[in-house]
Amino acid sequence: MSPMLGPGRRLLVAAGPIVLALVILPYVVEPYHTVLLSYGLIFAIAALGFNLLLGYTGLLSFGHSAYFGMGAYAVAFAVKYLRITSMELSLVAGILASALVTALFGFVCVRYTRIYFSILTLALSQVLWSLAFKFFWVTGGTDGLRVPTPVLLGVSIGAGEDKMTFLAHRYYYYVLAIFLVAVALMWIIVHSPFGKALQAIRDNEVRAEFVGVQVWHYRWVAFLISGVFTGLAGALWVPLNGLTTPDILHWSFSGEIVFFTVLGGFSTFAGPIVGAVVFNYLKTFAVGYTVYWQMFLGVVLVTLVMVLPTGIMGMAARLSQKWRRAPAS
Amino acid sequence: MAEGTRIVSLLQTTRLTKDFGDTHAVDHVDFAVTEGEVLALIGSNGAGKTTLINLISGLVPVDSGSIIFEGTDITRDSIHEKIARGISRSFQLVNLFDQLSALDNLALAIFSRDGKTRKLFSLSEADGAVRDEAVAVLQQFGLASKARMVAGGLSQGERKLLDVAVAYALRPKLLFLDEPTSGVSTREKAPIMDIITAVVRAGGITAVIVEHDMDVVFKYCPRIVAMHQGTILADGTPDEIRNNEQVTANLLGTQHHA
Numbered sequence: 218m219s220p221m222l223g224p225g226r227r228l229l230v231a232a233g234p235i236v237l238a239l240v241i242l243p244y245v246v247e248p249y250h251t252v253l254l255s256y257g258l259i260f261a262i263a264a265l266g267f268n269l270l271l272g273y274t275g276l277l278s279f280g281h282s283a284y285f286g287m288g289a290y291a292v293a294f295a296v297k298y299l300r301i302t303s304m305e306l307s308l309v310a311g312i313l314a315s316a317l318v319t320a321l322f323g324f325v326c327v328r329y330t331r332i333y334f335s336i337l338t339l340a341l342s343q344v345l346w347s348l349a350f351k352f353f354w355v356t357g358g359t360d361g362l363r364v365p366t367p368v369l370l371g372v373s374i375g376a377g378e379d380k381m382t383f384l385a386h387r388y389y390y391y392v393l394a395i396f397l398v399a400v401a402l403m404w405i406i407v408h409s410p411f412g413k414a415l416q417a418i419r420d421n422e423v424r425a426e427f428v429g430v431q432v433w434h435y436r437w438v439a440f441l442i443s444g445v446f447t448g449l450a451g452a453l454w455v456p457l458n459g460l461t462t463p464d465i466l467h468w469s470f471s472g473e474i475v476f477f478t479v480l481g482g483f484s485t486f487a488g489p490i491v492g493a494v495v496f497n498y499l500k501t502f503a504v505g506y507t508v509y510w511q512m513f514l515g516v517v518l519v520t521l522v523m524v525l526p527t528g529i530m531g532m533a534a535r536l537s538q539k540w541r542r543a544p545a546s
Numbered sequence: 547m548a549e550g551t552r553i554v555s556l557l558q559t560t561r562l563t564k565d566f567g568d569t570h571a572v573d574h575v576d577f578a579v580t581e582g583e584v585l586a587l588i589g590s591n592g593a594g595k596t597t598l599i600n601l602i603s604g605l606v607p608v609d610s611g612s613i614i615f616e617g618t619d620i621t622r623d624s625i626h627e628k629i630a631r632g633i634s635r636s637f638q639l640v641n642l643f644d645q646l647s648a649l650d651n652l653a654l655a656i657f658s659r660d661g662k663t664r665k666l667f668s669l670s671e672a673d674g675a676v677r678d679e680a681v682a683v684l685q686q687f688g689l690a691s692k693a694r695m696v697a698g699g700l701s702q703g704e705r706k707l708l709d710v711a712v713a714y715a716l717r718p719k720l721l722f723l724d725e726p727t728s729g730v731s732t733r734e735k736a737p738i739m740d741i742i743t744a745v746v747r748a749g750g751i752t753a754v755i756v757e758h759d760m761d762v763v764f765k766y767c768p769r770i771v772a773m774h775q776g777t778i779l780a781d782g783t784p785d786e787i788r789n790n791e792q793v794t795a796n797l798l799g800t801q802h803h804a
Contacts (some may be wrong), residue, residue, distance in 0.1 A: 427631040
């Protein structure tokens, strides 16, 4: 086998059974669980984008709620002001809006690194949150904006089809397809020469400059791609949620994106995906179980950082290595 | 030199100056490098050797003076522009991409040199030409068996070699090597310098080597420039430097006095 096809083939071998399981899932579990998984997959797209910055470029953003929220609000605006019901057009609107905001914010933020970068991203996202909060005649304020069931690939919801069935089947497959495309795209990006340049910047900014990589420029493009992935996730999220409010732009949601990326492990490609899905179940469980769910998640985060600093996938990789090295008994 | 023969400098600095507060790190230095030569830059700590390289390579901005490379004023050029012109460097403290493999460290330099790092939608490992060249460079530097090891896991001697190899992979016209044997054992120095000088000479690359170890300098470099307190103290062959009283008094002590 050619070594250059190794990683791609390994991914396909590992991902094949998982994809198959995801395809048959709506036929074996309750619609509620399928919808829950849709949320997880959408958050996973956002986490993939986020981790291009954290895991591959070495930049910790605390403002990714801004791009997620821009994707969501762009869809809501398209519905409210342009009467757009097509999901594909809504996605284009979400991607364009998040790209615009990311390009502007990134232009400012990527000139800084470490804590300065994190604080700047957080501050700028809070500007968007306050705009959504204050300009209520445009954004609906705290009431938010409602988004009706969209038309998928030119087909609207059937006359006898209830919304839950639509979300648990057709919309789930729509999300799954986009999720798989997003995973494939991000896989190629991080394994491309561009992806290697980002990893070089993460490892050693000065040396990256001295091999001819224009660090600022590459960070900006990484920021842009990261924001667009997150914006796409926001655009997919809003029809599932049926409503977008300023909460989705708040920094605490940026914190959740950081949380699930750390939970899964930011040093592996699959870590953020696993983290997003697991976090979504954890949060749903915690919210349903106790009013102190934030405290529960806080304890999980502290435990995670202390016990599993490389996240779920980092630990899995270590255990797998140990298992392979163990002598056959 | 025969009368009338004109040696054209590849690099010429004129009254190059850099101050850090009250310290004249580089003080009106006129420094020339001729194409094809391998020269050593010596001096005690704080003499200004690394600052001179930092100024020429673009890491530190110039206060005053000029840098002419191949007849073009590059004093205010960015690092990126200087690399594109063919000036490359290694570092005193090893500067590598520690989480990338030795092969990827070199592949990145080659991708960058060829303008391929802008490629987003192709797998880097699928570029056979770059991989083959990276492997060939690793072989030249005796690191072929370490290709898949992450740079952070290599020994200090291997890391020093890889550091130079990354700079070499950019195919520079002028290569600055800042203390390529610092931090390695005395036993490892000669093999490292053997490899570096062989590769540099085979590639026809002009090289400036900053080095503290006088045995290394006298053995490998036909021309030596001695710096002291930000100025050039002497410039000559190993014998001329050995016999230069100022150099002996300020830099060599009695150890190498002929």
